[in-house]
Amino acid sequence: MSQLLLDVNGLTMRFGGLLAVNGVNLKVKNRQIVSVIGPNGAGKTTVFNCLSGFYIPTEGSVMLRDQQIAGLKDYQISRKGLVRTFQHVRLFQKMTVIENMLVAQHRHMNTNLLSGLLKTPNYRRLEKDAMNHAAHWLEEVGLLAFANREAGNLSYGQQRRLEIARCMVTQPELLMLDEPAAGLNPNETKELDELIIKLRDVHEISILLIEHDMSLVMGISDHIYVIAQGTPLADGNAEQIKGNPDVIKAYLGEE
Amino acid sequence: MTSSKLYNAIFAAGISLILASLMIGIKLDTDGSTLAVRGATATQWMWIGGGIAVVFFSQLFSAQVDALFGAIPKPNIKAMLPQDQKMTTLKPWLIAALIVVMLIWPFMVSRGSVDLATLTLIYIMLGLGLNIVVGLAGLLDLGFVAFYAVGAYTYALLSQYFGMSFWACLPISAAMAAAFGFLLGFPVLRLRGDYLAIVTLGFGEIIRILLNNWTSITGGPNGISGIAKPGLFGLEFNRRAKEEGAVTFHEYFNMDYDSSYKVIFLYLIAVILVIGVIYLINRLMRMPIGRAWEALREDEIACRSLGLNRTAIKLSAFTLGASTAGFAGCFFAARQGFISPESFVFIESAIILAIVVLGGMGSQMGIIFAAIIMTILPEIAREFSEYRMLLFGLLMVIMMRWRPEGLVPMKRPNLELKQP
Amino acid sequence: MSEFSLYLLQQLINGLTIGSTYALIAIGYTMVYGIIGMINFAHGEIYMIGSYVTFIVIAGLMGMGIASLPIILIVALVVAIFISSTYGWTVERVAYRPLRGTNRLIPLISAIGMSIFLQNFVVLSQGSRDVALPPQITGGWNFGDPSLYEVSLSYMQVMIFAVTFISMTLLTLFISRSRMGRACRACSEDLGMTNLLGIDTNKIIALTFIVGAALAAIAGLLLGLYYGVVNPFVGFIAGLKAFTAAVLGGIGSIPGAMLGGLILGVTEAMTAAFFPSEYKDVVSFGLLVTILLFRPSGLLGKPEVEKV
Numbered sequence: 009m010s011q012l013l014l015d016v017n018g019l020t021m022r023f024g025g026l027l028a029v030n031g032v033n034l035k036v037k038n039r040q041i042v043s044v045i046g047p048n049g050a051g052k053t054t055v056f057n058c059l060s061g062f063y064i065p066t067e068g069s070v071m072l073r074d075q076q077i078a079g080l081k082d083y084q085i086s087r088k089g090l091v092r093t094f095q096h097v098r099l100f101q102k103m104t105v106i107e108n109m110l111v112a113q114h115r116h117m118n119t120n121l122l123s124g125l126l127k128t129p130n131y132r133r134l135e136k137d138a139m140n141h142a143a144h145w146l147e148e149v150g151l152l153a154f155a156n157r158e159a160g161n162l163s164y165g166q167q168r169r170l171e172i173a174r175c176m177v178t179q180p181e182l183l184m185l186d187e188p189a190a191g192l193n194p195n196e197t198k199e200l201d202e203l204i205i206k207l208r209d210v211h212e213i214s215i216l217l218i219e220h221d222m223s224l225v226m227g228i229s230d231h232i233y234v235i236a237q238g239t240p241l242a243d244g245n246a247e248q249i250k251g252n253p254d255v256i257k258a259y260l261g262e263e
Numbered sequence: 264m265t266s267s268k269l270y271n272a273i274f275a276a277g278i279s280l281i282l283a284s285l286m287i288g289i290k291l292d293t294d295g296s297t298l299a300v301r302g303a304t305a306t307q308w309m310w311i312g313g314g315i316a317v318v319f320f321s322q323l324f325s326a327q328v329d330a331l332f333g334a335i336p337k338p339n340i341k342a343m344l345p346q347d348q349k350m351t352t353l354k355p356w357l358i359a360a361l362i363v364v365m366l367i368w369p370f371m372v373s374r375g376s377v378d379l380a381t382l383t384l385i386y387i388m389l390g391l392g393l394n395i396v397v398g399l400a401g402l403l404d405l406g407f408v409a410f411y412a413v414g415a416y417t418y419a420l421l422s423q424y425f426g427m428s429f430w431a432c433l434p435i436s437a438a439m440a441a442a443f444g445f446l447l448g449f450p451v452l453r454l455r456g457d458y459l460a461i462v463t464l465g466f467g468e469i470i471r472i473l474l475n476n477w478t479s480i481t482g483g484p485n486g487i488s489g490i491a492k493p494g495l496f497g498l499e500f501n502r503r504a505k506e507e508g509a510v511t512f513h514e515y516f517n518m519d520y521d522s523s524y525k526v527i528f529l530y531l532i533a534v535i536l537v538i539g540v541i542y543l544i545n546r547l548m549r550m551p552i553g554r555a556w557e558a559l560r561e562d563e564i565a566c567r568s569l570g571l572n573r574t575a576i577k578l579s580a581f582t583l584g585a586s587t588a589g590f591a592g593c594f595f596a597a598r599q600g601f602i603s604p605e606s607f608v609f610i611e612s613a614i615i616l617a618i619v620v621l622g623g624m625g626s627q628m629g630i631i632f633a634a635i636i637m638t639i640l641p642e643i644a645r646e647f648s649e650y651r652m653l654l655f656g657l658l659m660v661i662m663m664r665w666r667p668e669g670l671v672p673m674k675r676p677n678l679e680l681k682q683p
Numbered sequence: 684m685s686e687f688s689l690y691l692l693q694q695l696i697n698g699l700t701i702g703s704t705y706a707l708i709a710i711g712y713t714m715v716y717g718i719i720g721m722i723n724f725a726h727g728e729i730y731m732i733g734s735y736v737t738f739i740v741i742a743g744l745m746g747m748g749i750a751s752l753p754i755i756l757i758v759a760l761v762v763a764i765f766i767s768s769t770y771g772w773t774v775e776r777v778a779y780r781p782l783r784g785t786n787r788l789i790p791l792i793s794a795i796g797m798s799i800f801l802q803n804f805v806v807l808s809q810g811s812r813d814v815a816l817p818p819q820i821t822g823g824w825n826f827g828d829p830s831l832y833e834v835s836l837s838y839m840q841v842m843i844f845a846v847t848f849i850s851m852t853l854l855t856l857f858i859s860r861s862r863m864g865r866a867c868r869a870c871s872e873d874l875g876m877t878n879l880l881g882i883d884t885n886k887i888i889a890l891t892f893i894v895g896a897a898l899a900a901i902a903g904l905l906l907g908l909y910y911g912v913v914n915p916f917v918g919f920i921a922g923l924k925a926f927t928a929a930v931l932g933g934i935g936s937i938p939g940a941m942l943g944g945l946i947l948g949v950t951e952a953m954t955a956a957f958f959p960s961e962y963k964d965v966v967s968f969g970l971l972v973t974i975l976l977f978r979p980s981g982l983l984g985k986p987e988v989e990k991v
Contacts, residue, residue, distance in 0.1 A: 060568060062564070062568075081572075083567050083569075083572045083573070086567070086568055086569060087570040091568065091569065091570075092568050098564060098565035098568075099562070099565070100557070100558045100561040100565065101562075102561060103554070103557060103558065103561065104677055104678070104679075106678060106679070106680040107554055107678055110551065110554055110678070111554050111555060111558040111566070111571070112569045112570075114551050114555050114571050115570055115571070117551050121550075121552065121579075124546065124547075124550040124551070124552070125543065125547075125550075127546075135551075139680060142680070155679075155680040156677070156679050174569065178569060178570055278769060278773060281769050282766075282769060282770060282773060285762075285766055286736075286804070286808050286809065287808040289739050289743065290808070290809060290810075291735070291738055291739055291742060291809055291810075293815065298738065298741070298745075298814065298815065298816050298817070300742045300743045401786075401788060403788055405795065447972075450972055450976040451972070453979075454975060454979050457721060457722045458930070460795075461926050461971075462971065462975065464923060465927070465968040465971060466968070468920070468964065468968070469964065469965050469968050472961055472962075472964055475961070476959065476962070609919065613795070613799055616795070620792055624788075649806075649807065650803075650807070652802075652803040652806075653799075653803040653806075653807060656796045656798070656799030656800030656801075656803060657796065658796070659792055659793060659795065659796025659799070660777065660797055660800065662796075663778075663782060663792050663793035664782065667785065667786070667789045
């Protein structure tokens with residue numbers, strides 16, 4: 009059990025009278041790709057928002073390596089090593105690619121104000137380290153050549169990759185991707201696929217994925233959770249999910 | 264298309280007639296003990312007519328007006344200056360030359376000019392301070408003058424009650440203003456931006472009310488007078504030393520007493536303070552905190568997801584801005600020798616905001632430029648002084664409509680990755 | 684009753700009087716905020732203009748020899764509402780509409796410019812001095828023990844309560860029953876969606892500015908008559924107070940604005956009962972910060988759910 013990274017139990021989110029998420033359980037182990045799928049409006053993004061601290065869940069526990077993180081603020085959760093991307097890319101459009109990467113390292117390089125004002129050697133060293141770290145991750149996602157471009161001028165697929173690189177530079181243990189393949193062409197989707205697998209196998213992190221693209225999910229996931237109307241419907245590996253009659257019903261509707 | 268334009272123009276002219284005729288056309292007048300009204304004079308009606316005509320034609324030709332405003336050239340600093348490579352070698356020399364001119368200039372002109380220049384420098388300092396808050400961090404502070412007041416009163420009170428010197432009080436004033444900024448910002452900065460605007464507006468009023476009513480300490484509306492002027496390493500700039508045994512500046516250097524020394528000395532202090540603030544902001548913009556401000560302006564949610572504590576980051580901008588106002592306030596008190604709550608009314612906040620907006624939010628060059636215009640123009644056009652605030656207000660609306668980036672748009676220092 | 688409790692009763696009456704006018708102004712803030720999510724910074728000035736128009740009409744009609752007070756007041760009310768609403772509409776048209784969809788800071792600054800402009804426009808056209816109007820509605824009821832403390836409820840105060848009550852009722856009916864009112868509610872739920880449904884949201888936004896300005900004009904008339912003086916700077920503080928009331932009750936919520944106004948008015952009157960009256964502004968500001976600190980969504984507001 010030592011390898012259990014994220015353990016979500018009975019996660020429930022209520023907006024006024026609306027029950028958006030109802031008793032969702034999730035487990036993510038070390039070096040695992042876990043997907044959450046479900047029809048539109050099933051509450052997948054709400055689950056993400058609860059896990060990442062944008063919403064405070066009404067009920068339920070979220071344990072990150074034996075630490076309760078439900079109720080913590082969003083920035084505190086991300087500092088614990090749980091970082092997410094967004095359904096609609098959220099880059100700092102007018103800043104350059106490299107600056108996007110540096111903002112993400114803010115807390116690693118934010119020494120006191122005075123050392124920055126005086127450009128002390130320690131400050132310079134930290135800044136150089138941050139630059140190198142950023143350059144390393146840009147290379148990993150194939151964006152090093154675009155480092156000095158404005159982020160808003162990148163192609164959509166590049167923006168998606170930059171968003172992932174920007175998360176990785178914060179050195180997370182668990183990366184949560186909210187529909188990373190949405191709007192990508194087949195070629196870009198394939199690249200993304202390879203990138204996600206590389207993150208697991210080479211960089212040894214876990215990934216929690218929300219995705220509509222079934223072929224992507226089925227191909228790379230170690231475990232899949234299905235939720236419908238905010239309620240857990242099924243979980244298992246790709247084969248089990250494909251054969252589950254409830255899942256088919258939820259996706260295709262009642263016959 | 265044209266007929267709808269005509270209709271629009273007639274409609275706008277009609278509205279203007281309604282708006283103007285009652286408020287300008289009829290004037291309330293106290294007639295003995297009763298209230299009476301009287302009509303406007305013929306000239307006033309002519310003005311109303313002229314105003315309506317302006318509205319009518321600007322609506323009729325709104326497309327052309329838009330185009331006209333859009334066509335006003337945006338000064339491109341980069342194009343005006345030599346090429347990048349040359350720039351890096353030339354820049355220190357240019358700055359050095361500018362500083363030398365700033366230092367020599369006061370000895371050649373009249374006392375009045377130097378005094379006006381000092382005033383301008385105060386406004387530059389305030390504008391740059393507010394720029395940290397509004398331009399860099401994107402927070403609207405409508406009570407900036409409150410921190411200015413805190414700085415000024417800190418020095419005035421410390422000087423009056425404890426006889427502390429200007430130089431000792433300068434950092435204390437800034438720290439006090441920063442502390443007030445911190446206390447005010449902490450509850451409010453977690454919330455949406457417009458709350459901050461209104462809370463700072465209220466805070467500005469409260470500080471003024473407290474200063475006005477806390478008569479036993481602040482002297483109330485009478486203010487505090489006889490605030491000590493700054494000295495140079497203990498040398499005073501008075502004709503005679505105030506304290507027994509102290510030496511004055513002119514005695515020490517064996518010169519004849521000249522009251523303009525004091526004015527020039529104050530000017531030089533202001534120059535140094537402004538240079539300090541410019542350096543500070545230049546560094547901040549290139550530091551992680553400066554990038555974080557910009558990132559927060561662009562996308563707050565993304566920042567939070569990356570582990571940035573938005574309250575702390577905004578608070579740092581708010582506090583730094585407040586401390587700049589504290590510096591300016593301390594200097595202002597020293598320069599005037601007399602302060603009262605009159606100097607710290609909302610209009611001052613509005614003027615400082617107008618400087619930032621006119622110059623260009625985030626643009627230091629623009630703000631310096633705007634501060635110079637805003638302080639010197641009213642001096643030249645004294646006969647129009649009653650129209651000053653009206654024009655400021657109008658200017659803010661017009662700028663936001665056509666040039667929200669200001670006269671000299673901000674140019675951000677881009678950090679470049681040097682490819683191996 | 685003891686002298687002290689009678690005194691408090693008097694303060695309560697005074698507080699509710701002022702509070703109900705705060706509530707009228709606060710509705711303007713809350714309605715605009717509910718729909719476009721922005722503070723109408725020029726709203727206080729609209730109230731001030733309402734007061735001026737009231738004075739002008741009253742002085743003008745009396746100058747023409749019309750002595751019937753009801754006629755004078757009704758004409759003043761109609762004209763004040765009309766002129767203020769026109770100003771309110773103009774503010775939206777000039778300072779907000781062209782800037783919709785830009786960075787939030789930009790319309791905010793433009794509205795502050797508008798507020799400064801309007802204030803100084805009145806300074807230039809009407810002078811910056813206080814203009815005084817002799818009391819029009821005099822008399823009232825006195826009760827309590829004359830030997831201890833006499834509590835008075837003036838006809839003017841009764842009129843303020845009555846007019847406020849009628850205005851609020853009409854507004855509530857308008858919002859809940861009329862077609863336009865329904866559209867207003869739809870807009871405050873989801874502006875973009877309402878637009879897609881074929882409702883002219885520009886019209887609805889303009890309407891909220893107009894309705895808000897009309898209520899501010901009513902407040903301007905009532906407070907103008909109550910205090911008997913007006914100057915170009917009254918809008919600034921009144922706007923700040925009304926905004927506090929709106930936040931107190933929960934910005935975006937109309938019943939909240941009413942409640943917030945009354946609470947604020949009573950708080951101020953009670954403060955004035957124990958401290959020098961200058962400090963009542965300090966207390967109301969302290970109340971604003973406290974509310975923002977502990978309950979940013981206000982008493983009746985619903986917490987904002989961020990869309991991620």
